[in-house]
Amino acid sequence: MRRRTAVTAVAVAATVCILGARLVDIQVVRADELQKASVNAKEVEQTLLGARGSIVDSNGTVLADTIYHYTAALSPSDAIGVGAEGRAAMVKAAGKIGAITGQGGAAIVAIIDNALKEDPKSKYALVKKDMDVGMFDKLDELPYGWLTFDKVPARTYPNGAVGGSLLGYLSSAGVAQAGIESSENACLAGENGVETYQRGADGVAIPGSTVVQKKAKDGGTLQLTIDRDLQWFTEQTLAQQVSAVGAKFGFVTVAEAKTGKIKAIAQWPAADPNNLDATDPSYWSLLPFSTPYEPGSTFKALTASMLIDQGKATPTSQVLAPYRFQSGNGADLHDSGFHDPERLTLTGVLMNSSNTGMSILGRSLSDQTRYDYLRKFGIGEDTGIPYPGQSSGILNPVSDWDDQTKYATMFGQGVSTTQVQMVSAYQALANKGVRIPLTLVDGCKQADGTVTDIPKPKSTQVVSANAADTTLGMMESVVTDGELASKLKIPGYRIAAKTGTAQQPDGKGGYLPSYYVSVMGVAPVDDPEYVISVNLGYPTTLTSSAAAAPLFHTIMSQVLKTFRVKPSTTSPADYPPYY
Amino acid sequence: MSSTVAQKRPAVGWLGRSVPQTIEEERPSHLEVVPTRTQRRARPRAAYAIVAVGVLLGIVVAQLLLSISMSQGAYQLSSLQSKQTQLQRSLQAASEDLNRLTSPQNLAANANALGMVSNSNPAYLRLSDGAILGAALPADGSAGTVTGGQGNLVPNSLLAGVPLVTAPKVGIAPKSGTPARSGTPATTGTPATTDAQAGNSAGTGAADKPAPPASVPLDGALPTPVTH
Numbered sequence: 001m002r003r004r005t006a007v008t009a010v011a012v013a014a015t016v017c018i019l020g021a022r023l024v025d026i027q028v029v030r031a032d033e034l035q036k037a038s039v040n041a042k043e044v045e046q047t048l049l050g051a052r053g054s055i056v057d058s059n060g061t062v063l064a065d066t067i068y069h070y071t072a073a074l075s076p077s078d079a080i081g082v083g084a085e086g087r088a089a090m091v092k093a094a095g096k097i098g099a100i101t102g103q104g105g106a107a108i109v110a111i112i113d114n115a116l117k118e119d120p121k122s123k124y125a126l127v128k129k130d131m132d133v134g135m136f137d138k139l140d141e142l143p144y145g146w147l148t149f150d151k152v153p154a155r156t157y158p159n160g161a162v163g164g165s166l167l168g169y170l171s172s173a174g175v176a177q178a179g180i181e182s183s184e185n186a187c188l189a190g191e192n193g194v195e196t197y198q199r200g201a202d203g204v205a206i207p208g209s210t211v212v213q214k215k216a217k218d219g220g221t222l223q224l225t226i227d228r229d230l231q232w233f234t235e236q237t238l239a240q241q242v243s244a245v246g247a248k249f250g251f252v253t254v255a256e257a258k259t260g261k262i263k264a265i266a267q268w269p270a271a272d273p274n275n276l277d278a279t280d281p282s283y284w285s286l287l288p289f290s291t292p293y294e295p296g297s298t299f300k301a302l303t304a305s306m307l308i309d310q311g312k313a314t315p316t317s318q319v320l321a322p323y324r325f326q327s328g329n330g331a332d333l334h335d336s337g338f339h340d341p342e343r344l345t346l347t348g349v350l351m352n353s354s355n356t357g358m359s360i361l362g363r364s365l366s367d368q369t370r371y372d373y374l375r376k377f378g379i380g381e382d383t384g385i386p387y388p389g390q391s392s393g394i395l396n397p398v399s400d401w402d403d404q405t406k407y408a409t410m411f412g413q414g415v416s417t418t419q420v421q422m423v424s425a426y427q428a429l430a431n432k433g434v435r436i437p438l439t440l441v442d443g444c445k446q447a448d449g450t451v452t453d454i455p456k457p458k459s460t461q462v463v464s465a466n467a468a469d470t471t472l473g474m475m476e477s478v479v480t481d482g483e484l485a486s487k488l489k490i491p492g493y494r495i496a497a498k499t500g501t502a503q504q505p506d507g508k509g510g511y512l513p514s515y516y517v518s519v520m521g522v523a524p525v526d527d528p529e530y531v532i533s534v535n536l537g538y539p540t541t542l543t544s545s546a547a548a549a550p551l552f553h554t555i556m557s558q559v560l561k562t563f564r565v566k567p568s569t570t571s572p573a574d575y576p577p578y579y
Numbered sequence: 580m581s582s583t584v585a586q587k588r589p590a591v592g593w594l595g596r597s598v599p600q601t602i603e604e605e606r607p608s609h610l611e612v613v614p615t616r617t618q619r620r621a622r623p624r625a626a627y628a629i630v631a632v633g634v635l636l637g638i639v640v641a642q643l644l645l646s647i648s649m650s651q652g653a654y655q656l657s658s659l660q661s662k663q664t665q666l667q668r669s670l671q672a673a674s675e676d677l678n679r680l681t682s683p684q685n686l687a688a689n690a691n692a693l694g695m696v697s698n699s700n701p702a703y704l705r706l707s708d709g710a711i712l713g714a715a716l717p718a719d720g721s722a723g724t725v726t727g728g729q730g731n732l733v734p735n736s737l738l739a740g741v742p743l744v745t746a747p748k749v750g751i752a753p754k755s756g757t758p759a760r761s762g763t764p765a766t767t768g769t770p771a772t773t774d775a776q777a778g779n780s781a782g783t784g785a786a787d788k789p790a791p792p793a794s795v796p797l798d799g800a801l802p803t804p805v806t807h
Contacts, residue, residue, distance in 0.1 A: 158678035160735025
């Protein structure tokens, strides 16, 4: 009996060995080859779209968003059908398609006919690009298998020209071209993934065969410091004022004094990224970043703060300011309007914006001292804000200063800055002398919820807190007693402002006859919260800073209202402007 | 095997005693060997075979059922996925509409059409003691509309053809600077004539998109937030 056992055992073992060997052969030795053979048979590769992240403002309102558009194409050789009956059916189908896309049935028939003329076996002809969801849904209901669709990501800017030049735009291929879209592309761009699956004869995925080769990664949401409603208001009122004074363009920047966050940065004309061609290409980028100009008298506040910081002057330091000042070393400058010599204090120099008075007081500082302060104020420096195509302005080294430049730089000529740099300098004055580099971006919220790319600007003490506060007190006189006081006053708030009417170089060594008019200001003076700079380029009907003053007043009122700034509780500094 | 053992050697059965030989010689035809318990245990019973085969059959049937339901699940998955895609498309269409309608240009145009004006006397309510700071006066219209009497100057080409919520009030003359009204009437069945907005102040908003439907009138009172 053991023989039967033995025989059975041997038979079973032999079977096991043969099957085992076959198993090893299939699973191990020929595995790759078989897998490739099977996979090529009916595997389908599908792109998993990684959506581009949206851009939102400080309150989460969407400024730029990714949506999907659809491209319709058809296979002409399949559409044409067979014989006259087939053609009639095709014409009917084309009529239905054309009615939905708006091209008309005849155009669709023409597309099919033209494609077949070039290639009688043509399998592809484009019908319509960039269709929105509504149109696609209607076309999808049609029962024509030869009409196929492709989903293509597109970008929409629901607020139009509000912040348009700031946001930038994408090319038709979806590549960021300008503005924040381009400089923050690393945060925003998504990555497409790939998944493969095996498809049964009826198109359904065979269960268990889906393999995600590469996961799609959605782009992160970029949060800006901008407030959309304030940005709109600024653009609207700027547009009104630019046309009211016949200016060529205008730009306004509003920044928080304590944090350096930019709440609005507007220009007119404004570009609408949904419809760029409606605006001149030179306004597709933000002028406050890209266009330097000679700031003019708004610079005097910086010079005054340097004098106080160095102890060379006080708000009541006296100067007899003539109309014309000649240094004796080559400098020759004068005030804007002829006047007899005025008995001004430093406060009065700021109030009346006297170039001669500033020069006489300012020469107690050495050139190198002023140059160093200016660098610390950020003049001639990179702002550190991620916006492409920025200019750093021009601040020539001291060795290049001739005598005229020496004095001109005290009152903002002979040096060029961008508006953002000027706002950054005033932010230092508004923040007790501590300059915090301005920021536009709050952070980048990734798809998994973590926030990255939070900027950490490094602050520097430029002038002492006392110098900064005293300078603001002197600037208050412009609003309380200056000639534009009635236009600048806001009841209940202490406002400090400085006007500027600057000539711009004509590119040939001289200056253009028309001006950049500006007003820069800080409010409320007892606890400064906001810095605003208003610039109008080359106004024609009103050519002094009176053109910019009403706009400054409107925007500052709106800023104080929007952010619920408490009214001032102390009385103005009231430094005497005259002696 | 066991019967040969019983013949050759004395059987060591459950009694532990030898079986006398005489009994075997007298009744040879009724001789049966009773298997011992150990011997009984050594022979596999029919029940085991039935159970084993039954379980095997059961496994095979279960596997068949599982694979049927998996295939069924694959079809269901496919149909649900296509439903999800459809719903995502509706979501996108609705979101696009919503973002467009909440744009400040649309809100300002509607505010102007309703005759709303800015209030130049902001007043503040201090919640800690209920004090009112500032002069709480109603807007007297001197500050003008939110767009300064000139209509929307900031263009938004996505708003081309979007109808306003209401018709402008009778008696409020349209301001001279308002954007050119596009010639296309509202495509929905709202009884009052609603003006569609131009896409931008230049009036060249070229939209081949059909106008989105007009808004649904509000039912009942406005929702009021609970403030603390």
